[in-house]
Amino acid sequence: MSVDYLLQIIGPILEGAKNTILLFLIAIVLSIPLGFGITLLANSSIKLLSWLAHTFIYITRGTPLLLQLLFFCFGLPMLPIIGDYLVFDRFVAAGLAFILNYAAYFAEIFRGGLLSIDKGQHEAAQVLGLSKWQTMTKVIVPQMIRVALPSLANESITLVKDTALLYAVAVPELLHFAQTAVNRDFTITPFVLAGIIYLLMTLVLTLLFKGLERRFKFE
Amino acid sequence: MTMIEVQQLKKSFGDLEVLKGVNFTVEPGEVVAIIGPSGSGKSTMLRSLIHLEEVNSGSILFQGQALVENGKYANANTIKKITSRMGMVFQHFNLFPHLTVQQNLELAPKAVKKESVADIRKRSEVILNKVGLLDKANVLPANLSGGQKQRVAIARALMLNPDILLFDEPTSALDPELTGEVLRVMQQLAQEKITMVVVTHEMNFARDVADRVIFMDKGEIAESGTPAQIFGNPQLDRTKAFLSRVEK
Numbered sequence: 001m002s003v004d005y006l007l008q009i010i011g012p013i014l015e016g017a018k019n020t021i022l023l024f025l026i027a028i029v030l031s032i033p034l035g036f037g038i039t040l041l042a043n044s045s046i047k048l049l050s051w052l053a054h055t056f057i058y059i060t061r062g063t064p065l066l067l068q069l070l071f072f073c074f075g076l077p078m079l080p081i082i083g084d085y086l087v088f089d090r091f092v093a094a095g096l097a098f099i100l101n102y103a104a105y106f107a108e109i110f111r112g113g114l115l116s117i118d119k120g121q122h123e124a125a126q127v128l129g130l131s132k133w134q135t136m137t138k139v140i141v142p143q144m145i146r147v148a149l150p151s152l153a154n155e156s157i158t159l160v161k162d163t164a165l166l167y168a169v170a171v172p173e174l175l176h177f178a179q180t181a182v183n184r185d186f187t188i189t190p191f192v193l194a195g196i197i198y199l200l201m202t203l204v205l206t207l208l209f210k211g212l213e214r215r216f217k218f219e
Numbered sequence: 220m221t222m223i224e225v226q227q228l229k230k231s232f233g234d235l236e237v238l239k240g241v242n243f244t245v246e247p248g249e250v251v252a253i254i255g256p257s258g259s260g261k262s263t264m265l266r267s268l269i270h271l272e273e274v275n276s277g278s279i280l281f282q283g284q285a286l287v288e289n290g291k292y293a294n295a296n297t298i299k300k301i302t303s304r305m306g307m308v309f310q311h312f313n314l315f316p317h318l319t320v321q322q323n324l325e326l327a328p329k330a331v332k333k334e335s336v337a338d339i340r341k342r343s344e345v346i347l348n349k350v351g352l353l354d355k356a357n358v359l360p361a362n363l364s365g366g367q368k369q370r371v372a373i374a375r376a377l378m379l380n381p382d383i384l385l386f387d388e389p390t391s392a393l394d395p396e397l398t399g400e401v402l403r404v405m406q407q408l409a410q411e412k413i414t415m416v417v418v419t420h421e422m423n424f425a426r427d428v429a430d431r432v433i434f435m436d437k438g439e440i441a442e443s444g445t446p447a448q449i450f451g452n453p454q455l456d457r458t459k460a461f462l463s464r465v466e467k
C-alpha cells in the first residue's frame with residue numbers, strides 16, 4: 001500500500017464521495033421536513049389524510065429501498081401514458097426515492113416523539129391561550145426533537161451507508177470508484193480507503209448529534 | 220356580577236355518568252374548595268369550567284357570558300375569549316421542561332402580544348418574587364423541587380392576570396413536607412381577594428382558607444356551605460363518613 005498509489009486513487013474516490021455527500025445532504029434536508037409533514041397528516045383528524053399517510057408509510061417501509069430505487073430509476077419511465085414525462089436524470093430519480101423512503105422512517109420517529117409528550121403539555125398550552133401553531137412550534141416540537149434525536153442520529157448514519165445503493169443504479173459514487181479501482185489495480189486498498197471515508201462521515205454525524213443531544217437536554 | 224354560574228351540568232364518559240346535574244355559583248373574590256372522594260367528578264367539573272372537558276348538557280356562564288348554554292357551546296372565538304380570563308394550575312404542574320422558569324412565565328404573554336417585552340419581563344420578576352422564586356428565574360424545571368414547580372405553575376397562571384384561578388389538586392403530587400409552601404402562596408392569593416376554585420384533598424386548606432366548601436359525591440354536589448357548617452356540622456351521613464375517613 002504505497003503512498004504514491006494512495007495519492008493516485010484518492011482523487012477519483014473523493015470525486016465519488018462528493019456524490020455520496022451530495023445525495024446524503026439532499027436526502028436529509030428534504031426528508032426530515034417531509035417526514036414531519038407526513039406525521040402531521042398521519043395524526044390528522046381527517047380520516048382520508050391519515051389513511052393516506054399511514055398507507056404511504058406502510059408501503060415505503062414494507063418494500064426494499066433497492067426495489068424503490070430501481071423503480072424510480074427504471075420503472076417510472078415504463079409507466080403507461082405518464083411514463084414519458086417521468087424520465088429523470090438518474091441521480092435525481094435516485095434522490096427522489098431516498099427522500100421518500102427516509103421521509104417514511106422519519107415520520108415514524110416523529111410520531112413516536114409526539115406520542116411521548118404528556119397530554120398535560122397540550123392542556124397547559126391550551127389554558128394559557130396559545131394557538132395550535134404556537135403550541136406546536138414553542139411547546140411540542142422542541143420536546144419532540146429531544147425524544148427523536150437518538151433515532152434521528154441512527155437513521156442519518158444508516159442513510160450515509162445506504163447511499164452505496166446508488167451503485168446498483170449505476171450512479172457513480174464513493175463505492176463505485178473504489179470498486180473500479182479494485183478491479184483495475186487488483187488491490188483491496190481502495191476498499192479500505194472507502195471504508196475509512198464512510199467512517200469519517202459517520203463520525204462527523206455522531207459528533208454532531210451528540211452535540212445536539214447536549215443542547216436539547218432539559219436538565 | 221357573579222363570576223361563574225353552573226347550571227345542571229351533566230357529563231358522561233361512555234356509560235359512566237360522572238356529572239349528574241351540578242349547580243353552583245362562584246362570586247368575585249370568593250375562595251371555593253371542592254372536596255370529595257376520588258371519582259366523585261370534582262376534577263371533571265373543574266376542567267369543564269375552562270373547556271378542557273366538554274359537557275353533554277347544562278350551562279356554564281362566566282361573568283354572565285355563556286361558555287356553554289343548555290349543552291350548546293359558544294363559537295371558538297367566544298370560548299377562547301372566555302377561557303383566556305381564567306388561569307389553571309394542574310396536579311402535575313405541566314411546566315414546559317425545555318424552558319427556564321422565567322421563559323415558562325413569559326411564553327404565553329409574549330405569544331398573545333398585548334404588552335411590550337420589557338413590561339412582561341418586569342412583571343414576571345414581580346410575580347416570581349411574590350412566589351419566592353426570583354432566584355430560580357434561569358433554572359430549568361427539572362432542577363426544582365415539586366413545591367417549587369407548583370409555585371412556578373401558579374406564577375405562570377398569574378402572568379395573564381386571570382379573573383379566576385382554578386386549581387386541580389395542586390398539592391396531591393407533592394411530598395407532604397412540600398405542600399406547605401404551595402398552600403401558603405394560595406393563602407396569600409386568597410388574601411388578595413383573587414377568586415379561586417380549588418379541588419383539594421387538603422382539609423386544613425378547605426377549613427382555614429375557603430369561604431365556601433362544596434362536597435361532591437357520585438357526580439353531584441351532596442352538600443355545600445361555609446367551612447364551619449361542613450366541617451363542624453355536616454348534615455349528610457356520606458359527608459360525615461368522608462370527613463372521618465380523610466381527617467384521621
